[in-house]
Amino acid sequence: MQTLSPPPFRDGAAVIPLHSLQPTSCSTGNCSSGLALMPDDDAPCGGSMALMLTRRCNMQCGHCSVESGPHVKGEPTREELLQRIHDAAQNGIMGILVTGGEAMLRPALVLELLRECKKLGIPTAMTSNGSWGRDARKAERTLTELREAGLGSLTISFDRYHAEFQGPQAVENIARAAQKANFTMRVSVTREQDDEDMAALVAPFDAFPNVQLRFYDVQPVGRARKLEGTLRAETGGFCNACGTPAMTDDGRITACNGPAYFSPAYSPLVVGDTREESMQTLLARHNSDPILETIRTFGPEYLKRELQSLPGFEDFGRASYAGMCDLCLHVNSNEKAVEALHTHLSQPRLVALRMAAKRVIEGERCMTWNLDAVNGLAAYRVFLRAALDPVHTWENDAKAILGRADFDWHHQEMHLAQCGLAGPLQKAFSTVQMKRWAPAFFQTRLRDQARIDTLRSLVQREAMRRLSDVLGEVGGRGVLLKGSGMAAFEMETPPHQISRASCDVDIHIAPKYAAKVRARLLQLGWKSEVAEGAIEQNDGEHHHQLGGLRFEGVLVEIHQTLLPSYCGLPERDIIAKARPLQDPSMANLSILSPEGMLLHSVMHGTKHLFSHYLKTAWDMEWVARRFPDLDWDLLAKWANSSGMRRGFWVPITLLTQEFGLSIPAEFVKRALSDRHERRLEDFARKYLLRSTRFDFDNNPWIRRMVQLWFCDSMLHRARTLGGFLFGRSSREFRQRRGLEKSELRFLSPKKLRQIWASWRKLAQ
Numbered sequence: 233m234q235t236l237s238p239p240p241f242r243d244g245a246a247v248i249p250l251h252s253l254q255p256t257s258c259s260t261g262n263c264s265s266g267l268a269l270m271p272d273d274d275a276p277c278g279g280s281m282a283l284m285l286t287r288r289c290n291m292q293c294g295h296c297s298v299e300s301g302p303h304v305k306g307e308p309t310r311e312e313l314l315q316r317i318h319d320a321a322q323n324g325i326m327g328i329l330v331t332g333g334e335a336m337l338r339p340a341l342v343l344e345l346l347r348e349c350k351k352l353g354i355p356t357a358m359t360s361n362g363s364w365g366r367d368a369r370k371a372e373r374t375l376t377e378l379r380e381a382g383l384g385s386l387t388i389s390f391d392r393y394h395a396e397f398q399g400p401q402a403v404e405n406i407a408r409a410a411q412k413a414n415f416t417m418r419v420s421v422t423r424e425q426d427d428e429d430m431a432a433l434v435a436p437f438d439a440f441p442n443v444q445l446r447f448y449d450v451q452p453v454g455r456a457r458k459l460e461g462t463l464r465a466e467t468g469g470f471c472n473a474c475g476t477p478a479m480t481d482d483g484r485i486t487a488c489n490g491p492a493y494f495s496p497a498y499s500p501l502v503v504g505d506t507r508e509e510s511m512q513t514l515l516a517r518h519n520s521d522p523i524l525e526t527i528r529t530f531g532p533e534y535l536k537r538e539l540q541s542l543p544g545f546e547d548f549g550r551a552s553y554a555g556m557c558d559l560c561l562h563v564n565s566n567e568k569a570v571e572a573l574h575t576h577l578s579q580p581r582l583v584a585l586r587m588a589a590k591r592v593i594e595g596e597r598c599m600t601w602n603l604d605a606v607n608g609l610a611a612y613r614v615f616l617r618a619a620l621d622p623v624h625t626w627e628n629d630a631k632a633i634l635g636r637a638d639f640d641w642h643h644q645e646m647h648l649a650q651c652g653l654a655g656p657l658q659k660a661f662s663t664v665q666m667k668r669w670a671p672a673f674f675q676t677r678l679r680d681q682a683r684i685d686t687l688r689s690l691v692q693r694e695a696m697r698r699l700s701d702v703l704g705e706v707g708g709r710g711v712l713l714k715g716s717g718m719a720a721f722e723m724e725t726p727p728h729q730i731s732r733a734s735c736d737v738d739i740h741i742a743p744k745y746a747a748k749v750r751a752r753l754l755q756l757g758w759k760s761e762v763a764e765g766a767i768e769q770n771d772g773e774h775h776h777q778l779g780g781l782r783f784e785g786v787l788v789e790i791h792q793t794l795l796p797s798y799c800g801l802p803e804r805d806i807i808a809k810a811r812p813l814q815d816p817s818m819a820n821l822s823i824l825s826p827e828g829m830l831l832h833s834v835m836h837g838t839k840h841l842f843s844h845y846l847k848t849a850w851d852m853e854w855v856a857r858r859f860p861d862l863d864w865d866l867l868a869k870w871a872n873s874s875g876m877r878r879g880f881w882v883p884i885t886l887l888t889q890e891f892g893l894s895i896p897a898e899f900v901k902r903a904l905s906d907r908h909e910r911r912l913e914d915f916a917r918k919y920l921l922r923s924t925r926f927d928f929d930n931n932p933w934i935r936r937m938v939q940l941w942f943c944d945s946m947l948h949r950a951r952t953l954g955g956f957l958f959g960r961s962s963r964e965f966r967q968r969r970g971l972e973k974s975e976l977r978f979l980s981p982k983k984l985r986q987i988w989a990s991w992r993k994l995a996q
């Protein structure tokens with residue numbers, strides 16, 4: 233597999249490899265820490281500002297960087313805060329982060345300020361401890377009010393310190409309310425060396441795909457100074473937080489939201505006081521100060537190295553630091569060092585270098601460092617490479633992705649497990665880097681999952697043997713599909729390679745034998761997944777045509793077709809090419825030919841609307857590597873004769889490009905290249921990037937509209953639509969998903985309008 237390393241950026245003499253500019257896992261460790269998290273995280277440096285409504289808080293967390301608590305007296309008035317917002321707007325601020333203390337101790341004021349920002353056209357975000365969510369109804373009502381007032385993004389802090397004051401219920405209530413409103417929110421969790429309790433902290437969010445988790449290192453500032461020695465002490469990378477100036481409760485502007493709060497006035501981290509200088513002057517200083525610029529492009533470590541290169545400062549620094557902010561505050565709390573650095577860093581050569589780095593960072597924020605990309609495609613690339621080639625695991629871009637604080641380890645872990653990659657990744661997880669980057673629960677849960685997968689594969693194997701016996705009894709044959717087929721191939725083909733796990737056993741059995749096989753298995757004690765008499769699970773819309781069976785807890789699905797009829801695969805030809813297994817205990821089983829495996833896997837990925845394309849990418853690479861003699865002409869012929877050929881060519885092109893898979897370029901060139909194809913590719917790319925955060929598979933109507941989009945002709949669309957609307961499977965699908973009754977009245981004008989609006993948003 234080709235290595236994907238980003239190109240260096242060139243600006244005159246400056247050559248800056250991307251991987252030398254590393255985002256950080258820094259955290260200020262209080263719930264108001266801004267960390268450049270403006271409404272969509274891609275705001276350019278200097279474009280946003282944190283606004284501290286109060287330093288009061290109804291909690292008193294042990295890691296709070298601004299030492300908030302109920303004891304704090306004095307806070308800005310309503311008029312002062314409104315004035316600050318107006319000043320910010322006049323000075324080109326493009327986003328306001330409402331913070332505290334706990335801003336929601338002043339709820340009416342929060343709403344008023346949000347409305348004011350809305351009037352001024354400024355997007356808003358808020359961080360909060362979420363105590364307003366303790367009552368579920370109040371959580372829903374408050375979230376609605378906040379959103380109506382204009383709140384664009386919400387981050388709730390929840391970690392071991394907040395848990396001392398309130399359990400997860402309040403945050404869950406808010407998450408549920410957000411889910412109902414189709415609103416993505418963030419939960420900030422702080423990390424220390426010992427993070428064994430984190431598994432329990434994040435577990436409540438398993439059920440919320442709309443919650444994105446971030447894992448920030450606690451920094452030894454404010455009350456967290458007492459925690460030194462327990463912290464992770466990562467000092468590398470550039471500081472994102474330094475890109476968002478903060479307006480403190482007492483009217484100062486600091487370089488970042490939180491850690492700089494107690495810095496001395498001569499420190500560049502305290503930019504100035506609005507009672508003495510205009511906001512315009514202070515924001516301009518924040519933007520151009522050479523020390524701050526260095527912190528947000530190359531980071532505090534680089535700053536210290538530059539200082540040590542100056543006469544008189546060769547020995548500056550301590551042997552170790554308890555985190556990036558510790559290092560940053562140490563350098564910037566030395567008045568002489570600050571003075572020397574200001575002069576040194578103002579040299580044109582260094583100014584140019586920083587400008588170049590800034591451009592790289594801003595460019596990457598729109599591309600590979602975009603939050604969606606980092607938690608989607610970029611992460612999948614890194615993990616797929618690690619799963620396939622554990623030897624060359626964590627190169628270059630891995631650090632920039634997995635070393636980030638806003639990397640959602642929680643949902644990534646769930647996604648990797650669902651894609652069956654827990655086992656293939658184990659070798660790569662034993663590396664030192666991984667131990668540094670990942671919270672303990674990530675590896676523990678995936679290690680447990682790998683064990684479960686191994687045990688399940690043994691049961692699956694036994695289930696296959698018994699299926700083969702029963703097929704022998706009734707005189708039929710079965711073809712193992714997807715992960716089951718790949719695992720069966722690996723079992724009998726040396727050198728055995730680790731294959732991805734499969735949740736169930738999928739088998740295709742010709743209709744004339746399928747019901748007999750199912751009945752016999754029930755006689756043998758296998759358990760039915762569906763009510764007695766309802767063995768026909770669905771019609772042409774769904775391809776699991778007979779109700780599932782359980783053997784020793786493992787799900788077995790008997791398919792009478794490879795895929796739903798609307799996919800229009802040349803199934804007869806594909807089945808005819810299936811290869812019998814050599815193992816005598818599975819004499820009545822076959823696996824698809826490599827061409828059939830690849831076609832089936834890709835079309836199946838499309839059917840599930842990209843949500844498991846990481847699994848599809850693994851399957852594509854596995855087939856390409858395991859079968860170098862694959863007949864690409866035959867595959868192209870089958871794909872082009874299928875009713876939904878775009879459902880094959882779009883992912884083939886996209887995944888080969890994005891993951892650097894070993895699919896021959898000559899084959900990819902055979903893809904369609906018209907406008908329809910390009911729009912579908914854009915759409916797939918967009919949702920491939922977001923699949924861990926946005927489960928649009930949950931809305932069956934949107935899902936079906938996408939499937940219609942893949943159809944080639946009006947006739948094909950009409951036939952497919954008929955199946956969706958009037959097929960029995962439609963009802964059962966909705967019921968299985970537990971959708972509310974109102975969801976079923978999909979033909980009401982209101983529902984149709986909603987679907988149309990969602991669809992336009994998705995397809996734009």
Ligand code: SF4
Nearest residue numbers: 471473488491557560
């Ligand atoms: S103290 Fe320095 S490193 Fe820490 S958040 Fe502020 S600017 Fe960044």
